[in-house]
Amino acid sequence: MTERDEYFLIRAEKVERLREQGIDPFPARYGRTHTIAAARALLARWSERGRPARERSVSVTGRVTGVRNMGRVAFLDLRDGTGSMQAQFRRDVMGGDFELLKSLDLGDFLGVRGRLIHTRTGEPTVEARSATMLGKALRPPPEKWHGLQDVQQRLRQREADLISNDEVRERFVLRSKLVAAIRRFMDGRDYLEVETPILLNVAAGANARPFVTQHNALSRTLYLRIATELHLKRCIIGGLDRVYEIGRIFRNEGLDTTHNPEFTSMESYEAYADYNDIMSLVETLVSSVATELLGTTELEYGGEVIDVKAPWRRLDLREAILRYAEIDIDAHRDAASLAEQMRAMGVVVTQEDSWGRLVDKLLGDKVEPNLVQPTFLVDYPVEMTPLAKRKPGRDGYVERFEGYVAGMEVCNAFTELNDPIEQRRRFEEQEALRLEHALEDFDRLDEDFLTAVEYGMPPTGGLGVGIDRLAMLFSGQSTVREVVLFPHLSLSQDEVFRAVDLAIRDILRGSSGESGDALARMVRVSLSEEVNSRITDGELLRRIEIAGR
RNA sequence: GGGCCGUUAGCUCAGUCGGCAGAGCACCGGACUUUUAAUCCGGGUGUCCAGGGUUCGAGCCCCUGACGGCCCA
Numbered sequence: 374m375t376e377r378d379e380y381f382l383i384r385a386e387k388v389e390r391l392r393e394q395g396i397d398p399f400p401a402r403y404g405r406t407h408t409i410a411a412a413r414a415l416l417a418r419w420s421e422r423g424r425p426a427r428e429r430s431v432s433v434t435g436r437v438t439g440v441r442n443m444g445r446v447a448f449l450d451l452r453d454g455t456g457s458m459q460a461q462f463r464r465d466v467m468g469g470d471f472e473l474l475k476s477l478d479l480g481d482f483l484g485v486r487g488r489l490i491h492t493r494t495g496e497p498t499v500e501a502r503s504a505t506m507l508g509k510a511l512r513p514p515p516e517k518w519h520g521l522q523d524v525q526q527r528l529r530q531r532e533a534d535l536i537s538n539d540e541v542r543e544r545f546v547l548r549s550k551l552v553a554a555i556r557r558f559m560d561g562r563d564y565l566e567v568e569t570p571i572l573l574n575v576a577a578g579a580n581a582r583p584f585v586t587q588h589n590a591l592s593r594t595l596y597l598r599i600a601t602e603l604h605l606k607r608c609i610i611g612g613l614d615r616v617y618e619i620g621r622i623f624r625n626e627g628l629d630t631t632h633n634p635e636f637t638s639m640e641s642y643e644a645y646a647d648y649n650d651i652m653s654l655v656e657t658l659v660s661s662v663a664t665e666l667l668g669t670t671e672l673e674y675g676g677e678v679i680d681v682k683a684p685w686r687r688l689d690l691r692e693a694i695l696r697y698a699e700i701d702i703d704a705h706r707d708a709a710s711l712a713e714q715m716r717a718m719g720v721v722v723t724q725e726d727s728w729g730r731l732v733d734k735l736l737g738d739k740v741e742p743n744l745v746q747p748t749f750l751v752d753y754p755v756e757m758t759p760l761a762k763r764k765p766g767r768d769g770y771v772e773r774f775e776g777y778v779a780g781m782e783v784c785n786a787f788t789e790l791n792d793p794i795e796q797r798r799r800f801e802e803q804e805a806l807r808l809e810h811a812l813e814d815f816d817r818l819d820e821d822f823l824t825a826v827e828y829g830m831p832p833t834g835g836l837g838v839g840i841d842r843l844a845m846l847f848s849g850q851s852t853v854r855e856v857v858l859f860p861h862l863s864l865s866q867d868e869v870f871r872a873v874d875l876a877i878r879d880i881l882r883g884s885s886g887e888s889g890d891a892l893a894r895m896v897r898v899s900l901s902e903e904v905n906s907r908i909t910d911g912e913l914l915r916r917i918e919i920a921g922r
Numbered sequence: 923g924g925g926c927c928g929u930u931a932g933c934u935c936a937g938u939c940g941g942c943a944g945a946g947c948a949c950c951g952g953a954c955u956u957u958u959a960a961u962c963c964g965g966g967u968g969u970c971c972a973g974g975g976u977u978c979g980a981g982c983c984c985c986u987g988a989c990g991g992c993c994c995a
Contacts, residue, residue, distance in 0.1 A: 441956095
């Protein structure tokens with residue numbers, strides 16, 4: 374896409390023309406009296422009560438989304454965040470401002486002052502007496518009938534997606550309402566919303582790889598949080614009996630249709646509660662939020678009707694694996710034995726997989742796809758869960774559950790471990806497992822957290838909910854990037870070429886007649902791994918040749 | 923990981939047998955005082971995803987690669 378195409382140049386000329394006429398194309402303010410929704414409501418009321426049309430004066434603002442010009446009269450469609458409405462331009466009514474039409478394009482922001490009327494066809498309309506340019510657009514909007522379809526462009530230029538696709542806009546409004554409803558629900562149950570640090574000395578609280586960053590003044594390596602768990606528990610220890618945090622979590626993993634490296638979670642902790650209390654919290658939360666936002670607990674997702682009404686099914690994890698994979702994990706408590714059973718089932722496993730990871734694979738491959746209607750998978754092996762309390766009377770298991778809807782994990786919760794000695798031992802087990810299974814992610818020992826637990830921690834029920842997953846469910850979307858406004862994407866081809874050309878220019882500046890091949894090697898050394906993997910030798914040589922001329 | 927499909931104008935998309943690159947919207951010029959995707963007349967604005975090959979000639983055929991979509995694992 375060229376930066377200065379025909380559209381840009383023509384519109385830039387109009388900006389200059391307006392300035393020559395003494396009109397600011399980007400004024401600082403405008404005296405709007407009504408939103409479009411308010412103006413429409415007002416007109417409806419006035420018409421009912423028979424208020425004379427000449428008194429019905431308002432000023433409204435919005436983006437110009439359509440122009441029907443008929444010479445001495447023109448109709449414009451105006452849209453603001455509340456709705457859209459037609460404005461009428463008449464030369465005999467407007468005088469000089471009618472000339473603004475010549476400098477007007479689709480996508481511009483406009484203020485219109487005049488009477489509210491119905492036209493001959495009954496369309497609610499602002500009959501403009503004056504019109505004011507509020508913000509000139511230099512790029513044309515996408516095609517008005519089909520909207521923007523190109524997936525890459527929709528995600529890379531979400532604003533264009535939002536401008537042209539109403540259902541996308543509605544989806545993000547829904548997501549925002551979802552978060553607000555969750556917040557109201559938690560507040561209503563006397564949970565205190567808190568904010569805990571994103572930059573940490575130790576990335577603990579989950580099994581995930583962190584992003585690493587640098588604090589210059591302290592000259593210290595910091596990690597972006599992979600969970601909010603440990604700090605929220607420290608709040609509980611401090612006597613804040615019910616706390617929650619809605620915030621961004623960062624995990625340094627691959628990105629695909631269901632994973633964005635940053636995502637939003639809601640974690641909550643409640644003193645004196647256990648995981649049974651949290652199960653009822655979750656099913657009540659989800660069903661009441663669904664009723665509030667959608668008017669029903671029945672969600673349509675992937676061609677199925679899913680009823681999130683409480684109570685949700687409880688399914689013991691070991692029994693679930695027994696039912697769907699026909700393997701008894703209690704009969705195969707070591708990795709070699711379990712791996713052998715799984716291979717016989719056709720599940721891909723490796724020599725390096727830990728026992729916990731094998732169970733995780735079984736869940737992902739055999740169990741999760743069956744959990745379409747809301748289900749709590751209950752009681753997890755201790756190996757997989759260093760922060761949960763052991764289940765009394767059941768060796769090797771902890772009080773943990775995960776909630777599944779439509780085959781997706783939507784939450785994870787425990788009766789929290791509050792014994793500091795056992796907690797230290799469990800962290801140490803994680804560290805040992807890391808040494809044994811270098812390719813897997815395990816939790817890390819956090820001394821500050823252990824110190825906190827040593828001050829005494831009440832029995833506690835904790836919860837983590839994936840907000841993005843819930844947004845997917847509520848909006849019927851199968852990919853996370855359709856519910857994240859600005860998802861991370863791999864570089865576009867344009868961006869790759871731009872990075873390559875920049876590197877070539879740098880290398881050529883310091884070069885002294887090396888061969889093309891030698892230059893290509895130098896360029897490759899300076900390029901990032903991602904760019905290198907995206908550029909072929911032929912393409913690189915061709916670009917060096919072009920740059921050299 | 924495997925298979926199939928796709929990438930062409932600002933946007934949405936056609937492109938037959940390998941022979942001058944097309945339509946609608948948008949845009950530019952003109953007409954029009956009641957339109958609703960306004961209408962009518964005139965104008966086609968292009969790195970056909972990238973690189974290489976075959977050919978007198980490639981959007982189309984062949985190879986390699988990138989990205990995306992769908993299906994399967």
